[in-house]
Amino acid sequence: MPTIKDVARRAGVSLGTASRVLSGGGNTSPKARSQVQAAAAELNYIANGPARSLRSTRTNVLGLLVSDIRNPFFSEIAHAAEREAMRLGYTVLLANANEDETQADEYLRIFASQRIDGLLLAPQGPASPQLESMLKSGLPVVLLNRLVEGLDAPSFATDNSQGVGLVLDWLQTRGHRDVAFVGGPNSISTGAERMAAYRAGRESHGINTDDAFIDAGDFLADGAERAMMRILERGKRPTAVFGANGPTTLGALRALRWVLGASEASRVEVVSFDDLEWFEFVSPAISAVRHDAAAIGTAGVTGLLELIAGQPVASQRISTTFIDRSV
Amino acid sequence: MPTIKDVARRAGVSLGTASRVLSGGGNTSPKARSQVQAAAAELNYIANGPARSLRSTRTNVLGLLVSDIRNPFFSEIAHAAEREAMRLGYTVLLANANEDETQADEYLRIFASQRIDGLLLAPQGPASPQLESMLKSGLPVVLLNRLVEGLDAPSFATDNSQGVGLVLDWLQTRGHRDVAFVGGPNSISTGAERMAAYRAGRESHGINTDDAFIDAGDFLADGAERAMMRILERGKRPTAVFGANGPTTLGALRALRWVLGASEASRVEVVSFDDLEWFEFVSPAISAVRHDAAAIGTAGVTGLLELIAGQPVASQRISTTFIDRSV
DNA sequence: CCGACGACTGGAAACGTTTCCAAATGGGAA
DNA sequence: TTCCCATTTGGAAACGTTTCCAGTCGTCGG
Numbered sequence: 001m002p003t004i005k006d007v008a009r010r011a012g013v014s015l016g017t018a019s020r021v022l023s024g025g026g027n028t029s030p031k032a033r034s035q036v037q038a039a040a041a042e043l044n045y046i047a048n049g050p051a052r053s054l055r056s057t058r059t060n061v062l063g064l065l066v067s068d069i070r071n072p073f074f075s076e077i078a079h080a081a082e083r084e085a086m087r088l089g090y091t092v093l094l095a096n097a098n099e100d101e102t103q104a105d106e107y108l109r110i111f112a113s114q115r116i117d118g119l120l121l122a123p124q125g126p127a128s129p130q131l132e133s134m135l136k137s138g139l140p141v142v143l144l145n146r147l148v149e150g151l152d153a154p155s156f157a158t159d160n161s162q163g164v165g166l167v168l169d170w171l172q173t174r175g176h177r178d179v180a181f182v183g184g185p186n187s188i189s190t191g192a193e194r195m196a197a198y199r200a201g202r203e204s205h206g207i208n209t210d211d212a213f214i215d216a217g218d219f220l221a222d223g224a225e226r227a228m229m230r231i232l233e234r235g236k237r238p239t240a241v242f243g244a245n246g247p248t249t250l251g252a253l254r255a256l257r258w259v260l261g262a263s264e265a266s267r268v269e270v271v272s273f274d275d276l277e278w279f280e281f282v283s284p285a286i287s288a289v290r291h292d293a294a295a296i297g298t299a300g301v302t303g304l305l306e307l308i309a310g311q312p313v314a315s316q317r318i319s320t321t322f323i324d325r326s327v
Numbered sequence: 328m329p330t331i332k333d334v335a336r337r338a339g340v341s342l343g344t345a346s347r348v349l350s351g352g353g354n355t356s357p358k359a360r361s362q363v364q365a366a367a368a369e370l371n372y373i374a375n376g377p378a379r380s381l382r383s384t385r386t387n388v389l390g391l392l393v394s395d396i397r398n399p400f401f402s403e404i405a406h407a408a409e410r411e412a413m414r415l416g417y418t419v420l421l422a423n424a425n426e427d428e429t430q431a432d433e434y435l436r437i438f439a440s441q442r443i444d445g446l447l448l449a450p451q452g453p454a455s456p457q458l459e460s461m462l463k464s465g466l467p468v469v470l471l472n473r474l475v476e477g478l479d480a481p482s483f484a485t486d487n488s489q490g491v492g493l494v495l496d497w498l499q500t501r502g503h504r505d506v507a508f509v510g511g512p513n514s515i516s517t518g519a520e521r522m523a524a525y526r527a528g529r530e531s532h533g534i535n536t537d538d539a540f541i542d543a544g545d546f547l548a549d550g551a552e553r554a555m556m557r558i559l560e561r562g563k564r565p566t567a568v569f570g571a572n573g574p575t576t577l578g579a580l581r582a583l584r585w586v587l588g589a590s591e592a593s594r595v596e597v598v599s600f601d602d603l604e605w606f607e608f609v610s611p612a613i614s615a616v617r618h619d620a621a622a623i624g625t626a627g628v629t630g631l632l633e634l635i636a637g638q639p640v641a642s643q644r645i646s647t648t649f650i651d652r653s654v
Numbered sequence: 655c656c657g658a659c660g661a662c663t664g665g666a667a668a669c670g671t672t673t674c675c676a677a678a679t680g681g682g683a684a
Numbered sequence: 685t686t687c688c689c690a691t692t693t694g695g696a697a698a699c700g701t702t703t704c705c706a707g708t709c710g711t712c713g714g
Contacts, residue, residue, distance in 0.1 A: 001464065003670060014694040019672060026673085027692055044460065049440045050380035051670035054699050059377065068406075075402045079395075082423055086430075091437055094421040096409055103413075110418050113376045114388075133371065137328065221604070250604060257608075277548070278605040281580060330700055341664040346702060353703085354662055378700035381669050 002043040011039035022047065053115060062304060063111040064120040065095045065104060066144075068220075073246055073274055073293050074122060077144060080297030081120060088305060090117070097124060099218065105130040112139075118304045120144055125187040127151045140307040144300045147189040154313040156299045158291040160190060160273075163320035164197035166289055167242060167271055172205040174269065174326060179207050180231050180238035182224050182252045183216035184245060191219065194244045194273060212236055217248055224251030225258075232259045239268060246274035249286065275323050285325035292318055329370040338366035349374065380442060389631060390438040391447045392422045392431060393471075395547075400573055400601055400620050401449060404471060407624030408447060415632060417444070424451060426545065432457040439466075445631045447471055451515055454478045467634040471627045474516040481640040483626045485618040487517060487600075490647035491524035493616055494569060494598055499532040501596065501653060506534050507565035509554050509579045510543035511572060518546065521571045521600060539563055544575055551578025552585075559586045566595060573601035576613065602650050612652035619645055 008018035013032055020026035021036040022045075028036075039045075053059040062085055066074040082092045093116060097104035101124065108130045111119060118140040123131075127148050135141055135151065143155035171179055181198050184191030195216065202209050212234045217223030224247065231238070232255065241256065243249030249272035256265040272279065272288040279286035295318055303313045335345035340359055347353035348363040349372075355363075366372075380386040389412055393401040409419045420443060424431035428451065435457045438446060445467040450458075454475050462468055462478065470482035498506055508525050511518030522543065529536050539561045544550030551574060558565070559582065568583065570576030576599035583592040599606065599615040606613035622645055630640045 005670080015671090016673080016694060016696090017692080020693090023672070027690095029692060032692080046436060046439045048381070048442060048670050050377040050386065050442060051699090052672075053377035054375070054381050054701085055670080055672045057699075069396070069409075070399065070402050070406050072397065072399070075397045078421075079397050079423055082396075082421070083425075086433070091420065091441070093418065094405075094409070096406055098410075106413070109373060112373045114418070115375060115377060253608060276605070277577060278603070278608070281584075281605070281609045283610055332700080342701090343665070343703080344663060346700095347663090350702070354660095356662060359662080375700050378669090379702075381671085382700080382702045384669075 002045045003048070004045070006043055007036060007039045007045050010043065011035040023052075057115070059115050059117055060089060061091050061093055061114060061116045062118050062120060062301070063093050063095065063107075063114075063116040064122075065097055065107055065111075066122045067097050067099050067124050069094065069096050071247060072276060073145075076293035077122065077297040077300075080294035081144075081301050082297075084298045084301040088301070090301075090305070092120075099124050099220070101125065101128060104128065108134060118142075118308050120300050120304060121148075121153070122146055123148055125185075140304060142300050142304045142307065142313070144296055145190065149189075154303055154307065155315045156296050156303060157315075157317060158190070158296070159317040159319045160193040161197040162317075163273060163289040163291060163322075164194055165201065166320065166322040167273070168198070168201040168205040168207070170271065170287060170322060170324065170326075171207060171240060171242070174240070176238075176240040176269070177206060177208050178236070178238045178240075179213060180228070180236060180241045180252075181214045182227050182231070182241065182243050182248050183214065184219040184248060185216065188219065191216065191244065198242070210236075213238060216244075217251065219245050219248060221247045221251035221254070224248035225255045226251075228252040228255035229259065232256075241268055241270050243270065243272045243274075246272065246276050248272075249274070249276075249288075253282070269326065279323075280325060284327070287325045288323050289320045290323050291320045329372045330375070331372070333370055334363060334366045334372050337370065338362040350379075384442070386442050386444055387416060388418050388420055388441060388443045389445050389447060389628070390420050390422065390434075390441075390443040391449075392424055392434055392438075393449045394424050394426050394451050396421065396423050398574060399603060400472075403620035404449065404624040404627075407621035408471075408628050409624075411625045411628040415628070417628075417632070419447075426451050426547070428455060431455065435461060445469075445635050447627050447631060448475075448480070449473055450475055451512075453514065467631060469627050469631045469634065469640070471623055472517065476516075481630055481634065482642045483623050483630060484642075484644060485517070485623070486644040486646045487520040488524040489644075490600055490616040490618060490649075491521055492528065493647065493649040494600070495525070495528040495532040495534070497598065497614060497649060497651060497653075498534060498567060498569070501567070503565075503567040503596070504533060504535050505563070505565045505567075506540060507555070507558050507563060507568045507579075508541045509551050509558070509568065509570050509575050510541065511546040511575060512543065515546065518543065518571065525569070537563075540565060543571075544578065546572050546575060548574045548578035548581070551575035552582045553578075555579040555582035556586065559583075568595055568597050570597065570599045570601075573599065573603050575599075576601070576603075576615075580609070596653065606650075607652060611654070614652045615650050616647045617650050618647045 008015045085092050095107035122144040141153040145157050183195040215227040217227040243252045270286045275288035275290035306313050335342045412419050422434035449471040468480040472484050510522040542554040544554040570579045597613045602615035602617035633640050
């Protein structure tokens with residue numbers, strides 16, 4: 001594999017000049033530029049990233065830690081973030097925490113070892129010591145979608161209470177009183193915020209405030225299915241079900257069909273925080289709060305790069321829209 | 328940030344000894360080991376990856392190039408691959424080609440620059456010059472799910488003709504004659520293979536061989552929707568529709584509902600190559616070929632590491648199962 | 655008791671860049 | 685012409701590791 005030395009020799013310039021041309025910086029004459037570029041192209045030279053990173057202490061790599069890439073919401077974020085990063089000359093190292101703190105920490109160590117320039121974090125639960133120490137060491141970090149208590153990094157997150165408000169309004173106009181709410185873990189800010197907003201808004205929207213209609217899972221389908229089962233086992237028969245994220249709605253739907261049977265289940269209206277592409281095909285169609293995952297990913301990268309550049313960055317709340325699929 | 332020098336000094340050994348302890352190789356005394364490890368822990372030392380890579384010419388990073396991470400099939404592959412790689416001490420650099428060859432090439436360059444140890448490839452279409460040159464330079468590569476003509480790398484792929492066979496059998500027992508087939512691009516091996524297997528099997532399974540019932544999209548929902556529209560515009564009224572991958576089935580479903588209306592559309596049975604989690608909720612429920620994305624991802628990583636270790640690796644065809652959701 | 659061999663260690667070179675510094679070159683003003 | 689300044693250049697140091705090479709030390713066999 002050709003090195004910059006080969007390029008320099010072939011271009012008839014010194015190693016330093018070749019470097020200045022290829023890495024963009026410094027003053028170079030047009031003549032040197034063209035010669036070096038020609039030589040590089042002829043040799044099919046590709047700079048050695050590790051060497052470059054070692055010397056310059058910048059890697060042009062961003063770390064992205066999500067809880068589960070299989071959740072469409074996160075894959076959308078990842079996709080948008082990667083695209084934006086690429087556009088700005090950065091690469092994204094993706095890690096799946098799998099809702100598991102140990103694994104998240106392991107990835108953080110790998111990120112640290114790779115000397116990433118910045119970190120995009122869609123964390124679960126509280127800040128780990130590993131994360132704390134990376135923050136303290138000055139690594140630029142932004143939070144995506146979730147907040148972390150006592151971690152002062154700019155965040156780019158959905159406006160949960162606004163979104164829940166849209167659902168509450170809709171429930172009211174549809175005349176629902178007995179509504180089941182299947183939430184997420186209280187340890188995750190999105191879970192806590194959505195739950196809190198829902199509970200706070202029930203009464204003013206004419207919704208039964210019996211807490212037996214409420215249960216929480218783990219934001220995954222299986223856990224949500226169990227949560228929905230528990231509500232039904234308590235003898236509650238809701239006319240509407242509100243799932244607090246995509247996988248949760250899926251799990252709730254499964255439980256409904258399983259316990260009540262398909263025809264009975266189809267008399268229950270389902271509404272979801274997170275809009276999935278297939279909601280239109282379910283009968284009755286599922287209405288949903290749509291939040292803009294792509295916007296979160298893009299804004300997160302933009303913000304992180306500003307942070308890296310040393311500029312101050314303000315947190316953003318990204319507001320949602322409601323997709324009403326009721327007849 | 329502490330370097331290995333700091334660790335060595337604190338442990339009271341030479342730099343060489345510290346390195347031997349921390350990187351596992353070489354002969355070291357128990358005493359040296361414990362001292363160095365203690366010092367490293369106290370200083371919270373994390374090795375500088377780029378420096379390590381520069382010197383050792385290994386990065387412990389694998390590149391994974393998929394066409395679209397938002398496709399659940401690929402996000403499942405990515406998840407499994409990442410998990411397996413992590414287990415074996417490797418990190419995965421993920422790239423989205425977006426079904427766009429230019430972008431794929433750009434990522435390949437980035438991979439080359441990062442000096443990845445190996446490449447997992449779920450490519451679109453033919454091999455690009457960039458890919459060719461990387462292969463020629465000796466980079467270990469395995470193919471996931473798709474094959475590439477004239478690229479002799481081991482592949483780990485779904486057995487498409489076996490899967491299509493399952494669908495054909497099912498169509499026959501359900502008594503369908505007028506079946507619409509919505510395929511994918513002919514330039515992608517999966518698209519071509521599924522289409523070929525379907526056409527070849529029609530006659531023997533009592534299916535109308537009129538090619539007006541067949542059209543192809545781009546393996547994305549929008550393109551498939553248009554393809555299905557074209558079939559319907561030709562005046563064809565199938566009793567069953569076969570979508571050649573997940574997004575394709577989604578698009579076909581949209582077109583059906585759009586053109587025929589919901590009630591009429593619900594008289595058409597839909598069957599899919601790729602099983603999605605929501606197929607059970609559609610009415611009538613969608614039956615599907617399920618292929619094991621996780622197995623592909625895991626096997627791909629295992630195979631790639633064998634390749635890196637210089638062992639011979641054999642291609643695998645991974646067979647599918649059929650999920651029959653008809654009443 | 656001596657020699658040889660093994661385990662272990664310290665020191666230094668090397669990996670491929672970027673970046674600093676000093677020197678060279680050129681052009682314009684006096 | 686001479687001087688000065690700005691631009692460009694070559695050379696060398698440095699980044700943090702791994703790995704090679706000699707050498708030291710202790711041990712064991714003869």
